[in-house]
Amino acid sequence: MKNHSASSKKIQKTSLIGKFRGNVKYQKYLFVYTCLLLPILFFLGIRILPTLFTFNVGFRDWNLLATGVKPFIGLENYKVLIQDKVFIKSALNTLIYIVLGVSGQLFFGIVVALLLHKINRFVGFFRVIYFIPYVTSIVAISWVFQWILMKNGIINDLLIKIGLSPQPFLNSPDQAIYIIIGAMIWQALGFQMVLFLAGLENIPKMLYEAAEIDGASPWQKFWHVTVPLLNPTIVFSAVIGSINFIQVSFTQVINMSSDGTGGPLNSTMTVVVYIYQLAFRKFDMGLASAATVMLFLFILALTLFQMKVLTKKFDY
Amino acid sequence: MLKKWWLGLVAFGLLSVLLVACSSDKESTDKVPTDDEKGSGEEIVLEYWQYAFDAKVKLMDELIEEFEANNPGIKVKQTNFPYDQYNEKVAAQVPAGKGPDVINLFYGWVPKYVDSGYLQPLPQDAFPHDEIESEFFPLVEATKLDGEYWTIPTAVRTLALFYNKDLFEEAGLDPDSPPKDWDELQEYAEKLTKADGKGRLEQSGMAWEPSQQGHQWLRDGLTRQAGGEVLSEDKKSVVWGDDSAGLEAFKYWLSFPTDLGTSEVGFYTDDVTAFLTEKAAMNVDGSFRIGTIKSDAPDLNYAVAPLPGNKKQSTNASFWTNGITAKVEGEKLDAATKFLKFLTSKEVMEKWIDATGELPAKEEVAMQDKYVNDEVYGAFINSLPFANAHFFVDETEERQLVIDAADKVLLQGMDVEEAYNELVEETKKLHENYWSNK
The missing domain is CATH 1.10.3720.10 (MetI-like)
Known part of the structure; x- marks a missing residue:
């Protein structure tokens, strides 16, 4: 990684593609990061975002069955x-x-x-x-x-x-x-x-x-x-x-x-x-x-x- | 460059997750009409939801087959959820824009569903008010809100007195003459009670559980039997504390676990278990329990009598009832109406009582000789004309208030009158709150 930042952009472009094609090590990294990314996306989608959404719901008059608007009521709840x-x-x-x-x-x-x-x-x-x-x-x-x-x-x-x-x-x-x-x-x-x-x-x-x-x-x-x-x-x-x-x-x-x-x-x-x-x-x-x-x-x-x-x- | 491209992909991935999560509301509302459009061309598919109760689910499958055969072009799809999770499941489908077209609800939940805009009123051309009021038992008015009928039941249930014939005989009582009034009930309960002399009951003369049917027995049974009412005639105000009848009923109700010592909360975990295992000799329970007894305690030698009355007779009624959800319109609404008409027909009601033990909601069907004289159902059917279904603005909360009132007296030694006044006040508050938000 240190080598890359040191080298100029043009060289980086060719060398990176080259490395991905030829170098098993980089393909391995790509695979590992992809694998790590999927659970993160999943986690974000079903845990983090809904958690943040809860903060939003807490400021509203939100009836679970209501289909219409849920008015913002500040700190009333x-x-x-x-x-x-x-x-x-x-x-x-x-x-x-x-x-x-x-x-x-x-x-x-x-x-x-x-x-x-x-x-x-x-x-x-x-x-x-x-x-x-x-x-x-x-x-x-x-x-x-x-x-x-x-x-x-x-x-x-x-x-x-x-x-x-x-x-x-x-x-x-x-x-x-x-x-x-x-x-x-x-x-x-x-x-x-x-x-x-x-x-x-x-x-x-x-x-x-x-x-x-x-x-x-x-x-x-x-x-x-x-x-x-x-x-x-x-x-x-x-x-x-x-x-x-x-x-x-x-x-x-x-x-x-x-x-x-x-x-x-x-x-x-x-x-x-x-x-x-x-x-x-x-x-x-x-x-x-x-x-x-x-x-x-x-x-x-x-x-x-x-x-x-x-x-x-x-x-x- | 490639690194940037890679980062871009990640960012895009995150963004798309964000968008999906945030825009779900919009998408779903767009989707619903397209579903409807699909249906209007060829075949209309109705989603019908009810809670998972084996006998009802099976019967409904048969009824749907029959309905589909008579109404080509309409298909009905039944979905079931366990009773405990029913509201959650329904609620979880609302934001997703999915859910039933025709829904089976406990009548006590209907006000909440109406308030949230989930239901639409029954179409008046198919269900005129005067027809409902002349054909059905008056208790269906419990779901008449804002001048509209929002739901209509196939069947209703009433509470009556279950008693164990063997234990009656053992105590020297005639199993063919159950207690008829308040005094007799107390007297019987005392005779049927056995204690070990160390402060523990061995056999309870009268099962007593506020959290089960006990709270209903107090409101629609005892209070009205004493000549009082919980709610005013227009259901808009709580008159429970306006005369002495309510307090008289509350005192009588509490006499079983206190003065008489015939009962105990949580005796053999609950009233139903205690009655099934012959640890309790009498219990106030509903017609829906007959199926349970048949399957869980087939050898139990029991009988059923109308609730012992006082100044007059009264019992509690409750029912599961069918409504059409707000978004149903056009041809689908016609199909849903047809389905509701079918579910409230005489034929279906007769099949319903045979399969589930729930009583016909129409007077003309219920009061036929074959039901009135039935050994098991007779007591429940005969109670229908004087049965009342309390108008709940919040079923969970109102039940809890009665449980707490009993606990305050039994566990904290609060004065009976004080506990009763608090119960009335809290109930009043709930109802006032409900109507002031209208």
Whole structure:
């Protein structure tokens, strides 16, 4: 490439064509770039442009079924949303989902990975057991949870046997959200475990040996060797986990909430579920798009924040 | 040079993607008339959409065959979508300029479709208002908006009381004399309830689920039975809270899960499951459930009775109804009208009840002896003359309001009257909002 820019235009013309004809290397590049370009076009067409279009829709009074004009109404949709009690509730819930869900996932993911890292026997067996929930249908899992947690379910049978009173679980506005978060953590555990196992295996053994020679306790080794060197994995897990939690919270909420729409009393409603309801139950694409834009800005801010706070350089 | 050419190609590629994405609206509106022109020459193809319900889809295939044989030159193409995604699928086709010519909609959705300009009024020469009003049950007026009929149903459904005969006998009740009024219903429900003494129901006397048919039972059943109304006669204002009947109905409705302790929200996941698995002895449900019981619980020994009344009798009716979309015109409109005429004929209605269990929408067809005296359908048919279909301005939201009102009392211990007042206020707001945007 450097040669080209140096040479004059005339020479470039003949030489380039010549090179394309004769040179396998350039044909190879042409092929590679063409292959790379196609997914980009596809991505632009079905992801980027519609995303940008959402910003446009959010500023309009846009009924999904309307065939006529969709008037521009400025920030009206955003104003309505900010005053909407259900939207605010769903935003707060989403925050609870993320904070508890992601930290729970990270915590249990690290614990399981550390334990699995220590054992030598049945490693494959345990990994499979922990990974199975991740590849099981979310809908199926949600319904199994609903059945074991119902008033006449097996968990309440156990509670009564040990002398406690039966709990409403998913039918209670105070308990439901935590149960759904628990189910989501349990399901995502396998994925986090794999990430952390890979991270742990990348930590050189000699660092631990050096620490031992220096007389470090197991806790010190964990805190000063394992955690700093796992940092890239933790950042990755936290970012992916947050985004996942925002997206995936849809299926679980729809299938586990008592009325199938984020109940009881909107206590399990997330922003994504609410966006879906605004768009496809109430046909208000304008409001739904405005909510989507707000969610987008929120995820963007959260990701930037996580990258800033969690990413630290450690040199050993 | 060649590099530039290469860049140009890339730029062109990106630009064309952009253009396609941005100009889709224009293109599609251009395309639609050309489709129509094609049809006008030879054969007219009607697109008919309904939700995927096996019995209905199969029957419709047969009906289409019959219609095509009698009307050469018209072809009907049926497309189905699952109930849950129906509105999304319809909506997704609007910007693309495609979609049905004749569409089957739940009546509660019709106002939204009319408001968005998706439907056109039924042609008055083929469907004169006085004819509709004299032949059909008055409940079809639920889709009369702005002085026009926008849709017309083949069949309707009503709610009635399903009860388990075996559990009746077990509790020492006569399975041939179901409860007839409010007091009897409470009394029966209590007798049919079993609890384990530790705060858990083992058998529910009365299945109770606001999110299923419960909200309909409250509005069109109990409230009107107590002598009240949810809406004024012109459907334009909410009068639910104007007299004591509404509150009386709400209190009675809530007595099952509270004072009587015969019911529980989410008991064995939902009312239908609980009734099918014999965990609930009675349930308020629609004629559409008969097919489910036949296939999922063929051995269930049950019967159906009209809803127990109070000061008067009343029940909820609902229906799926057919409309013509706004863009259909010319010969295609004639064909669509013919198809609707066919779908609302006596013959089709009779086939419809046999195949799907939905009741004929025309009085003359429904009130024939063979249906009125039918063991299963009798209760539903006999309920038709006093059935009411609530005019929903927003079905999802109004249902949610009732669910929330019940939850506030049951889960948060809110005072019944306060929860009722909030329910009425919120419902009022919805309706006022709807009419003020008119």
